Amino acid sequence: MVKDRLKELRQEMSKRGIDIYIVPTADFHESEYVGEHFKARKFITGFTGSAGTAVITMEEAGLWTDGRYFVQAAKQLKDTTIELRKMGEEGVPTVDGYIEATLKEGGCLGFDGRVINGAWGNRLLAMVEKKHGKIHADEDLIDIIWKDRPALSKAPVMIYDDKYTGENIKDKLKKVRQKMEEKGATLHLMSSLYDIAWLLNVRGGDISYVPVVLSYLAISKDSCIWFLQEEIITPELKEYLDDNNITTRPYDSFYDYVKEIPQSETVLMDTKVVNYRICSSIAPAVKVVDAEDPTVLMKAIKNETQIENIRKAHIKDAVAMCRFMYWLKTNVGKIPMTEISASDYLEKLRREQENCLDLSFAxxxxYADHGAIVHYAATPESDVSLKPEGLLLVDSGGHYLEGTTDITRTFALGPVTDEMKDMFTRVCRSNMNLAHAKFKYGCCGLNFDILARAPFWDINMDYNHGTGHGIGFVLNVHEGPNSFHWKQYPGRTAERVLEEGMITTDEPGIYLEGRFGIRTENELICRKGIKNEYGQFMYFENVTYVPIDLDAIDPDQMSPQEKKYLNDYHAMVYKKIAPLLEKDEAEWLKEYTRAI
Structure with a gap:
């Protein structure tokens, strides 16, 4: 099937004289996850992971993806003629490097200009111009060959109450306009679906597990225009928008709007987010201030209302997770259970919690060797039975009206090997050591990553993903600009200063291909500590309240301080969660939060 699709695509490329065609994992808004309509890269390659870029020439095809997906991609690309390019690995060219080396003199590079951001598109344009070639960016060739392509989503819009957000639209818009004025901008174009939803205090459902609305926003000193699919506007939503002086226009009309921006305007926009077609449609005489949307930092710093709500969300999530862990521990080997049925049961427990809106991701x-596939997705074909032995890795989360959760736990389902205990304990130590960092204001994610990796670097091992990412507030579960990562390269945000109110995951792991995988993930709120003559000190508040499986812990590996970290954490978990469980569940929790 993939081979046939590549053949059809090459036929369309040949008709237009296109030598190289790029198919990224992207929608028109540079979203991390995309709706069904936008899964063009999945369509053309067969690879189902959430990140990757396909590059097709008339002779060969490659897929670039990161370390989370090396194992999965290798399996899914088998027999497709598409070569896996492992991003970041020694000897593997970047996408841009490959294109620059492969494009012939006077050649043509093609892509849909709506799914390539402006900054990348301009780099590609400069590269092509050096070879005296041209760009073909005004057509979506995948759309031509994808005969049964799903339509654009038109999910309902929810007005998100200020009692959860802690701030109304008018105040948020006032802050954005202040930032525009500081930058000398008279018009701000927004394309990020997360930032638009956050700013307007609305949530939608146009991407699975990501409650956003397909739309654009244009903000001036006196107006705010929301470009969306107008058929989803209800009388209630219209009244809400009218009350906040927000007008609407059709979604697709945004492209005509930007063409008509007067030369007198100074436009603020982030070309790393706004797509190439929009950027190239703005008249050259219009001054553009290319900078990050002010809302990126605003939404990353949670206010006290949000933080209090987030704590409530994590309490609910912990109840579901503890009940799931109890069910696993008491029933594995006694009743039939598989990866899919266990996942379904956990979803059921989450949805039983008050104000649960959805899962925050799939x-x-x-189980077992599947745990070594960092972003494994069980299918009816791959689904395996759970046995009372070995390790089960579960990475999951939920959206509640009060906030979003993301948690990973690895469970010992029965006897585990000494090696498994050794690796599990190293992951636990990694997690706890990072969570207990105390630091001066001004530190960033780069400063902390070694605290998590040290137990593995000590034995010349490592995990091939970041240690932590920001969390959206009922938005994308992965949110910038804060993160924990040791490596600096374009696109990483680990160099951003951690501000009070930012929430970042703490999720070290280890993955031994073909054997097992382990990850432990909690969420940390950045808080202010003591301020003295040495400066402002900061610390992390751990808001994930679920036991770390003591059946897989080797206490002999841990220092007295590390044991104290784990014991104190488990004491907090028991105090908060036990009163919310049934009697037998609470008794079980007491055992699994005992001091070691």
Whole structure:
């Protein structure tokens, strides 16, 4: 099937004289995850992971993806003629490097200008111009060959109450306009679906697990225009928008709007987010201030209302997770259960919690060697039975009205090897050591990553993903600009200063291909500590309240301080969660939060 699709695509490329065609994982808004309509890269390659870029020439095809997906991609690309390019690995060219080396003199590079951001598009344009070639960016060739392509989503819009957000639209818009004025901008174009939803205090459902609305926004000193699919506007939504002086226009009309921006305007926009077609449609005489949307930092710093709500969300989530862990521990080997049925049961427990809106991403439930596939997705074909032995890795989360959760736990389902205990304990130590960092204001994610990796670097091992990412507030579960990562390269945000109110995951792991995988993930709120003559000190508040499986812990590996970290954490978990469980569940929790 993939071979046939590549053949059809090459036929369309040949008709237009296109030598190289790029198919990224992207929608028109540079979203991390995309709706069904936008899964063009999945369509053309067969690779189902959430990140990757396909580059097709008339003779060969490659897929670039990151370390989370090396194992999965290798399996899914088998027999497709598409070569896996492991991003960041020694000897592997970047996408841009490959294109620059491959494009012939006077050649033509093609892509849909709506799914390539402006900054990348301009780099590609400069590269092509050096070779005296041209760009073909005004057509979506995948759309031509994808005969049964799903339509654009038109999910309902929810007005998100200020009692959860802690701030109304008018105040948020006032802050944005202040930032525009500081930058000398008279018009701000927004394309990020997360930032638009956050700013307007609305949530939608146009991407699975990501409650956003397909739309654009244009903000001036006196107006705010929301470009969306107008058929989803209800009388209630219209009244809400009218009350906040927000007008609407059709979604697709945004492209005509930007063409008509007067030369007198100074436009603020982030070309790393706004797509190439929009950027290239703005008249050359219009001054553009290319900078990050002010809302990126605003939404990353949670206010006290949000933080209090987030704590409530994590309490609910912990109840579901503890009940799931109890069910696993008491029933494995006694009743039939598989990766999929266990995942479904956890979803049921989450949805039983008050104000649960949805999962925050598709649950990853990987048993034994499947746990070594970092973003494994069980299918009816790959689904395996859970046995009372070995390790089960479960990465999951939920959206509640009060906030979003993301948690990973690895469970010992029965006897585990000494090696498994050794690796599990190293992951636990990694997690706890990072969570207990105390630091001066001004530090960033780069400063902390070694605290998590040290137990593995000590034995010349490592995990091939970041240690932590920001969390959206009922938005994308992965949110910048804060993160924990040791490596600096374009696109990483680990160099951003951690501000009070930012929430970042703490999720070290280890993955031994073909054997097992382990990850432990909690969420940390950055808080202010003591301020003295040495400066402002900061610390992390741990808001994930679920036991770390003591059946897989080797206490002899841990220092007295590390044991104290784990014991104190488990004491907090028991105090907060036990009163919310049934009697037998609470008794079980007491055992699994005992001091070691």
């Amino acid at each position: 649950t990853i439930c990987g």
